[in-house]
Amino acid sequence: MTVRSSSGGPDAASARAAVVSVGARVGPRAWWRRQSSQRLAFGYLLLAPAVLYVLLLVGAPFLFSLWLALSDANVGEPVASFVGLENFGAALESDVFYTALTNSIVFTVVAAIFKGLLGTTLAFLLLQPFKGKKIVRGLVVIPFTLPISISVLSWKWMYDSQFSVINWFLSRIGLIGSYGSADWPVWLGQPHLAFAACIIVNVWRNFPFSAIVLLAGFTSVPTEVIDAAKVDGTTFMQRFRYVVVPMIAPILLIGFLFDTVFTLSDLSIVYLLTQGGPANATKILPVLAYQVGIQSGALGRGAAISLFLFPLLLPLMILLLRNIKRREY
Amino acid sequence: MAAPRTRRQKEIRRHLWIYGALTPYVVIAVFPIYWMAITAFKQDPDLYRMDQFPLWFHLAPTWKHFRYLFTDTNYGAWIINTMTIAAWVAVITLLAAVPAGYALARLRIPGSENLGIAVFMTYLVPAIILFLPLSRVVSMLGLQDSWWALVLVYPTVTIPFCTWLLMGFFKTVPMEMEEAARVDGCGYFGALVRVVLPVSLPGVLTSVIFAFTLSMQDFLYGLAFVAPGDQKPVTVGVPTELIRGDVFFWGSLMAAALMVGLPVALLYNFFLDRFIQGINRRRHQVGLGGAVRAPSEKTIRDRASAPDPAGRDSRYGA
Numbered sequence: 001m002t003v004r005s006s007s008g009g010p011d012a013a014s015a016r017a018a019v020v021s022v023g024a025r026v027g028p029r030a031w032w033r034r035q036s037s038q039r040l041a042f043g044y045l046l047l048a049p050a051v052l053y054v055l056l057l058v059g060a061p062f063l064f065s066l067w068l069a070l071s072d073a074n075v076g077e078p079v080a081s082f083v084g085l086e087n088f089g090a091a092l093e094s095d096v097f098y099t100a101l102t103n104s105i106v107f108t109v110v111a112a113i114f115k116g117l118l119g120t121t122l123a124f125l126l127l128q129p130f131k132g133k134k135i136v137r138g139l140v141v142i143p144f145t146l147p148i149s150i151s152v153l154s155w156k157w158m159y160d161s162q163f164s165v166i167n168w169f170l171s172r173i174g175l176i177g178s179y180g181s182a183d184w185p186v187w188l189g190q191p192h193l194a195f196a197a198c199i200i201v202n203v204w205r206n207f208p209f210s211a212i213v214l215l216a217g218f219t220s221v222p223t224e225v226i227d228a229a230k231v232d233g234t235t236f237m238q239r240f241r242y243v244v245v246p247m248i249a250p251i252l253l254i255g256f257l258f259d260t261v262f263t264l265s266d267l268s269i270v271y272l273l274t275q276g277g278p279a280n281a282t283k284i285l286p287v288l289a290y291q292v293g294i295q296s297g298a299l300g301r302g303a304a305i306s307l308f309l310f311p312l313l314l315p316l317m318i319l320l321l322r323n324i325k326r327r328e329y
Numbered sequence: 330m331a332a333p334r335t336r337r338q339k340e341i342r343r344h345l346w347i348y349g350a351l352t353p354y355v356v357i358a359v360f361p362i363y364w365m366a367i368t369a370f371k372q373d374p375d376l377y378r379m380d381q382f383p384l385w386f387h388l389a390p391t392w393k394h395f396r397y398l399f400t401d402t403n404y405g406a407w408i409i410n411t412m413t414i415a416a417w418v419a420v421i422t423l424l425a426a427v428p429a430g431y432a433l434a435r436l437r438i439p440g441s442e443n444l445g446i447a448v449f450m451t452y453l454v455p456a457i458i459l460f461l462p463l464s465r466v467v468s469m470l471g472l473q474d475s476w477w478a479l480v481l482v483y484p485t486v487t488i489p490f491c492t493w494l495l496m497g498f499f500k501t502v503p504m505e506m507e508e509a510a511r512v513d514g515c516g517y518f519g520a521l522v523r524v525v526l527p528v529s530l531p532g533v534l535t536s537v538i539f540a541f542t543l544s545m546q547d548f549l550y551g552l553a554f555v556a557p558g559d560q561k562p563v564t565v566g567v568p569t570e571l572i573r574g575d576v577f578f579w580g581s582l583m584a585a586a587l588m589v590g591l592p593v594a595l596l597y598n599f600f601l602d603r604f605i606q607g608i609n610r611r612r613h614q615v616g617l618g619g620a621v622r623a624p625s626e627k628t629i630r631d632r633a634s635a636p637d638p639a640g641r642d643s644r645y646g647a
Contacts, residue, residue, distance in 0.1 A: 038517075039436055039437070039517065040436070040438060040439075042432075042436065042517045042518070043432040043436035043437075043438040043441075044432075044438070045428075046428035046429060046431060046432035046436070047428070047429050047432045047433070047438070047444070049424060049425040049428065049429070050425040050426060050428070050429035050448065050488050050492055051429070051444075051448075053421075053425050053484060053485070053488055054448060054451050054485065054488060054489060057463070057466070057481070057482065057484075057485045058451045058454055058459065058485050059451075061459045061462035061463050061466060062454065062458065062459065062462070064462035064465065064466075065458060065459065065461060065462040068461060068462055068465070073465075118354070122351075122354050125347060125350055125351055125354075128343075128347055130343075130344050130347045130348075131344065136351055136355060138598050139355050139358060139359055140351075140354055140355055140358045141358075141598060141601055142358050142359060142362060142594050142598070143358050143361070144597075144601075145542075145593065145594040145597035145598050145601065146362070146590045146593065146594050147545045147546055147564045147589060147590060147593055148546060148548060148564075149548040149564045149565065149567070149568050150564060150567065150568075150586045150589050150590045150593075151361060151362075151586075151590065152568070153365075153567065153568055153582055153583070153586050154361040154362070154364060154365045154583065154586060155361060157364070157365075157368065157577075157579050157582070157583065158361065158364060160577075160579075162377075162379075163376070163377055163378075163379060165364060165383050165384075168379060168383050178379075179379060204357065204358075204361070208358065212601065257453070258453075261453050261455055262455075264455070265455030265456065265457040265458070266457075267457060267548070267549055268548035268549065271548075271552075272548075272568050285457075286457040286549075289457060289461070290457075290460075290549070290552075290553070293460075293461045293464075294460075294461075294464070294553050299461050299464070299465070302461050303461045303462065306457050306458050306460075306461065307458065309455065309457060309458060310458060313453075313455070317450065317453060321446065321450070
């Protein structure tokens, strides 16, 4: 107690000294008594639990997954031996892998375009002042807030092969025939439709997120800047492109990155809707990795497949890191 | 006399335009939940018909599907599992994230900015890369097939996020308050517990909520690590255990989904702004606001002069 109160909590004189000159104050004292080293020791002590947790359960497993990918690890056998790049080679030689890779990329890009369009338009609407904005906003973000496995179930029921409520509407407005006719869409049973169905759920779930992130960005642009651009005779699109977008670029990038990481690595939508079928039409990398790694127990193979996601994610992460760093100085 | 009326008419017309434009978005967002709710209360014969308007009841609503969940399935156990898991995760997250957030925000540790960014980046390492090695870790610890595995694993998501979130909150506490506490004889720890924490209570509360909701958003870990039917969290149990083969009992499935989804959606909705702030890393405002607030004159100036997603407060930066 006395040690802490005499050094950790400075008396008036040392507080003044610390303000005037730190060097003169700490010189004669032993290093462990110095305020700064005590502060640092305390700081590292406080950081330790979080850093250890993350190192042990994110850092170490990540390195471990590199090892798994280079080994013939199986669920049943505790001992695994080194097999080099065999798992990666096996993945690259299988057709399913290429299907999954292409599907993953197409899925992410197409979904991102629709989320961008819906998100931007919605954000512009929510930017306008109007009554009941809070309620509208609360309703619109519901898809994002629902636990994903729960909301996918609702979609699975809406995509039901016979009692699909979507088909009921389409059939009522005359776009398709009645149940049993040739143009009755079986959403999860036809390859292209199944792929579209999965993308629709992803867009439905995440467009509110895009809108809210964009809205936060738009509100942070000072009106003076917009007004100045208006005075200069710019059109709406010019202001959007050359004033607003550059100003909100950091937020845009972070939101985009979050969404891309989520979309690329999410397995629940496809797993619960189609399990990757019909005939691998909706197979994406996460589903493939799960099926190979857990369901058929080939941990090594599965780890290799999921690691193929990393090169897809890495450029985005570097971009984000550089962006954050640049903004600091 | 005439001017205000036309202005009012203009205002009404503008509102109608906006509501009209917003309607499709709201309908798309809400329809699956409505469909979930109406299905949960419909009797089975009412459910499987295509000749009637499907969005309303044609037979009396029923509680049958809800009753079935609690009498014939593990639904009750899943709810309890989820609540217990979430509570443990919240405790672990707070124990790790509060000190870490404070240290990164306040103690001028060399390289704390980089450390903060590094912690946040781990939040972006997706579960799909980690779940296979973690399944080995889980089985080495003997936790496979019990929900304790999830208590161990979920904090890998919540700790980075909440550390980042709390860093922002702690930065809003004026340094002078803390210094005053130390001059009055509190150590660093005393200042943290007696001054900084009480003032940052909204932030701590927000972290608890996110520990809850983020652990509800998981599906992969629960699916991969927990196989016994009575050990699953509700977000995994409902889609995997209630669907048997090709037979779907949509009434009870939707009832199960509704009872989980509604409370989580409400809770999350309430704290969504904090979540977005955590991602945007703008300067945090103390107090629990509802909507995205229009920034004040001063914040606008600050943001314009220093858009700073890393959230470093220039006054207290290293």
